[in-house]
Amino acid sequence: MIAAAIDTPAVLIDLDTAEANIRAYQRYCDEHRLKLRPHIKTHKLPGLAEYQLAQGAVGITCQKVSEAEAMVNAGRMQDVLIAYNILGEAKVSRLRRLAERVNISVVADNIVVANGLSQGFADADRPLPVLVECNTGAERCGVPTPAAAADLALDIAALPGLAFAGLMTYPPAGQTASVTAWLSQARDLIISRGLEVPVISSGGSPDMWHAHEKSAATEYRVGTYVYNDRSLVERKVCGWQDCALTVLSTVVSVSGKHAIIDAGSKALTSDLFGLEGHGFVPDRPNLFIDLLSEEHGRVVSRDGALDLKIGDRLRIVPNHACVVSNLFDTVVLLRGDRHVGEARVAARGQVW
Ligand SMILES: Cc1ncc(COP(=O)(O)O)c(C=O)c1O
Secondary structure, eight states: OOOTTSOSSEEEEEHHHHHHHHHHHHHHHHHTTOEEOOBTTTTOOHHHHHHHHHHTOSOEEESSHHHHHHHHHHSOOOEEEEEEEOOSHHHHHHHHHHHTTSEEEEEESSHHHHHHHHHHHTTOSSOEEEEEEEOSSSOSSSBSSHHHHHHHHHHHHHSTTEEEEEEEEOOOTTOHHHHHHHHHHHHHHHHHTTOOOOEEEEEOSTTGGGTTTTOOOSEEEOSGGGTOOHHHHHTTSSOGGGOOEEEEEEEEEEETTEEEESOOHHHHOSOOTTOSSSOBOTTOTTEEEEEEOSSOEEEEESSSOOOOOTTOEEEEBOSOHHHHHTTOSEEEEEETTEEEEEEEOTTTTOOO
8 A cells, every 4th residue: 555645646666676677687788798878868866877877787878968967966977878969069068067077978960960069079188989879760860871870980080079989779679680780780881991889889678678689789778677667568578567657646536437537648648659548557457547638637447347436546557657757856765565755856857
């Protein structure tokens, strides 16, 4: 039973489960000689990042400069990859200040970004390590071909203040073989043109247990694995018992065929991730959250029997845990069902 004193809606983090997830994946990476660089966008908590590092992670990944600033200011982070094109003088000068405090590396997928980084770091004491971001099929950022990766690698290596540090991709799920072929070709081309490729960084929780298979990667970035969520359970990456983040909500209204809970899109997010419904209640699998408005969630029954009354509390595994973390200033920490404290979500809202 979750303590009645915890008001709702609230984000609950079961630390026992989160820590077990962190240890299990670290063990996997150690066994397969892969470096692990977790993405902290899922939890945004310095305490959990420190736990990841203590278990053997080589550093952390952040998505934005402000996210990295929040983590470095609040925790003992010495090595941070910012996996994003950093554009504009204002951001580059913040990046430079951060790089004077800890080891920072970044990515670039075009020469405009690389030139901006170079201008900001030309007179720095140490060159800024820059990885070339590769579009291996996810159709987000990334150079489009291995030949373009090699061209940009050489450009970066020639720019003042920068050091070419390797390749980075956020790969499409389920396509390890083609991603490996892409990255291997880019690596071989770059080596044939006289540069070393010290790091090949790939990532993603959907394929996390296949990261070692025919992979060109030297390091792996996972984010969602720390909490897991409904999308990963549906993909059979984990089970409900491995889900460390839940949203606790209260039934505030019941009317015949449906009930309303106090968690809407501002607590559960609107992300569907290709699923139907807005989260899952493992304790009450007959329930289905079919509709959200901002502060209301509508719950119906799959089998006709809506055995809910006002005041009942539901513990929901959201479709997508990472975005939920960004919606709450604090999370409630549990060990099992025992309430052990609260944590401020230090990097919440740090998206600039
Ligand atoms: C650059 C980058 N690396 C790693 C990850 C981690 O992915 P996941 O949350 O699937 O583990 C993400 C997720 O968005 C990402 O954008």
